[in-house]
Structures are given as structure tokens and as C-alpha cells.
Amino acid sequence: MAQLDNIIHQPVRLQIMSSLVSLDRNEQVNFTYLRKLLKVTDGNLGAHLTKLEEAGYIKSKKTFVARKPRTFIKATGKGRDAFNEHIAALKEITHSGKK
Amino acid sequence: MNISQEDARKSLSTVQDVIVQTHRAIASAYANPLLILWGVLCIIAFTAAHFYLAHAFYIFMVMNVVGGIGTAVICWVFHSKAPIQDSSYPRIGWRIALLWILLYVYVNIWLFLLAPFSGLQCNAVICTAAMFAYIVIGLWFDSPFMIVLGLAVTVATLVGFYLLTPYYCLWMALTCGGATLGTGLYIRLRWR
Numbered sequence: 701m702a703q704l705d706n707i708i709h710q711p712v713r714l715q716i717m718s719s720l721v722s723l724d725r726n727e728q729v730n731f732t733y734l735r736k737l738l739k740v741t742d743g744n745l746g747a748h749l750t751k752l753e754e755a756g757y758i759k760s761k762k763t764f765v766a767r768k769p770r771t772f773i774k775a776t777g778k779g780r781d782a783f784n785e786h787i788a789a790l791k792e793i794t795h796s797g798k799k
Numbered sequence: 800m801n802i803s804q805e806d807a808r809k810s811l812s813t814v815q816d817v818i819v820q821t822h823r824a825i826a827s828a829y830a831n832p833l834l835i836l837w838g839v840l841c842i843i844a845f846t847a848a849h850f851y852l853a854h855a856f857y858i859f860m861v862m863n864v865v866g867g868i869g870t871a872v873i874c875w876v877f878h879s880k881a882p883i884q885d886s887s888y889p890r891i892g893w894r895i896a897l898l899w900i901l902l903y904v905y906v907n908i909w910l911f912l913l914a915p916f917s918g919l920q921c922n923a924v925i926c927t928a929a930m931f932a933y934i935v936i937g938l939w940f941d942s943p944f945m946i947v948l949g950l951a952v953t954v955a956t957l958v959g960f961y962l963l964t965p966y967y968c969l970w971m972a973l974t975c976g977g978a979t980l981g982t983g984l985y986i987r988l989r990w991r
Contacts, residue, residue, distance in 0.1 A: 704800045714810060718817035723883060729821070733882030737820060772884055787814065793807035 702788035707755050709786065712738055712748045717783045720758060720775035728761065728774035749773060757782055822940050823986075825883050830895065830936075831986040832873045838980025840866050845972035852968075855918055870896070895936060902932050919967055923960045926975050927953050933982075944985065952978045 708717050715738050719729060735745050752758045757779030761772050775783070802810075844862040848855040874896065906928045910921055930949040937945030955974035959967045 704802065706800060709800070709802075709810075711810075711813070715813060715817045718814040719821045722818040722821050728884050730882045730884070733824060737817070737824070787811070790807040790811050793802060794804055794811065 702785045702792055704789045705782050705786040707751060707757065708783055710748070712740060712744070713752055714786075716745075716748060716752060716773075717757065717775065717779065717786075720773060721780050721783045723774070725774075725777075725780075728772035731760075731771035731773065734773065752779065755779075755782075819941055821883075823942070827986045831983045832877065833870055834979050834983030834986065836869045836873065836983075837866055838976050838978075838983055840869075841976030841979055842972045843976075845968045845976055849966070849968035849972070852918075855968075859922075898932055898935065902928055919960065919964070922967075922971070923956055926956045926971060929975070930956070945982070948978055948982055 708714055716734060719734065719737060723729065731745070731749075735742060738745065740748075749758065749760060753760060756776060758773050759776055761774075763770055763772060840862045844858050847858045851858065874893075906925055910916060910924060916924075930953040933945050933949030933952070937943065937947075937949060952974055955978075956971065959970035959974065963970050
């Protein structure tokens, strides 16, 4: 039986992981895009990303694109597994009642 | 950790929404300027072809050259602005570009092999093939709008081909060009 993940379950982190896991394993998303998508502040997003990174669910990389600093974020294999298990647990709940 | 069925359902719905938005963001980074470019070019080329039918071949050749250069410039400019970067494989935007190139080559090979065709027939085949790509992209990005648009312009092309033959080019400027431009503007306004 799949288990819910406390770290991923928080709404903003769930959305972050949804966006990252929907990409290919080699693709990474721009910090600015994530901030616009989730309609959160830099600080708020940064805090949630730190939590996910500490759990080993994401990796962030700072780089320069056209001489401008950019931060890109991607889901790790561990993060993808945790997200998929969390989704499986949510589906089980919707099918079988309370958990 | 206890959550209700309703909360679980809401979470799953949120996940689905974010996935769709992410895929659309990838597509819109390239798609909307490209669709606007090609929509404008189609309107100009089809309208010009109606009034200067004898030069239609050269008109569409110029359209393809301008469109090809414009496409390359847009891809290059928007590369640094794209929300998604790929560390080793071509991104989805590039795959869409590849889809269009392959479709263009595929259609032209068959037109060459099955020649002779009239200019009108060639044009109708190319337009319906382009709309086929719309439908594929619509299925790919879970966008009913693109699917409906692809089907509608396909029907419009057939209507123009069979029923409005003398005004085919003007009709196509309105339907094919107008629809392409409209899609680009729609994506720009709604998918951001």
C-alpha cells in the first residue's frame, strides 16, 4: 500500500514536484517560471525548494544564460519515486475512503 | 497522515492542472511567436497568390524562405527565455519544430512521387497536412482547442477546394492564415 509523503503533501511543494516530474529526466525548470506558475514570492518559493532539496527530492543549479544569472531546478530519481508513491496513495484514498 | 477523499481528489486535480500548465508553458515559449509569424505569412501569401496566380509558386517559395529564416531566428532568440532547459536532449519545443520539418519533407516527397498535381491540389494537401500536425500537437499537449482548430481548418480547406475553387486562395488566407494567427494570439493570451 502506497504511503503519503509529508514533505510533498504541502500544496506549494506538491505543485513544484508536479511541474518537475512532468518533465523528462534531463529537463530542468527555470526558478522564475516556477514562481510565476505558483504565484508565490521569491522567498516563499526558495524556502519550499530548500525543504525539497534537503529531502533529496530536487537538485538546483545556478548558471548564466546570455550573461544573466539563472537558477534551474530538476527532480531527482528519489524525488520522482516519492512523488509517484504520493500520487498512488492519493489515488488509493479517492478509491477507498479515508486513510 | 489522515486526509479525506475530497482533499485527495483536490490534490490530484491540482497535480493534473500543473502538469498541463507546465507542458503548455514549454509549447508557448516557441509556439506563439511561430504561429503568429506563419499566420501573417499565410495571409499575405494566399492573398497575393489570389491576385497574382501566375506567380503563386514564387510567392509561396518566398513565404517558405522568409518563414524558415524567421523560425530559426525566433528559436534562437527564445532559447534563452524558455522556462525549461534540457541538459542533454532536445526540448519539446525542438521536437515540435522537428515534427513540422518531417511533415513538410514527407508531404513534399509524396507530392513529388505522385506528380503531376495542380497548384490547387498541392496547396490543399499541404494545408490539410499542416492541420494534421495541429491535431497531433493538440493530443500531445492535451489541448482540445488545437484539435478542434485542426479539424475545422481541414474542413474549411476541403470546402474551399471543392465548393469555392475560384476564391480558394482568398478563402485559405482567411481560414488557414487567420486560424494560425488566431491560434498564436490565443496561446499568447491564454497559455501564459
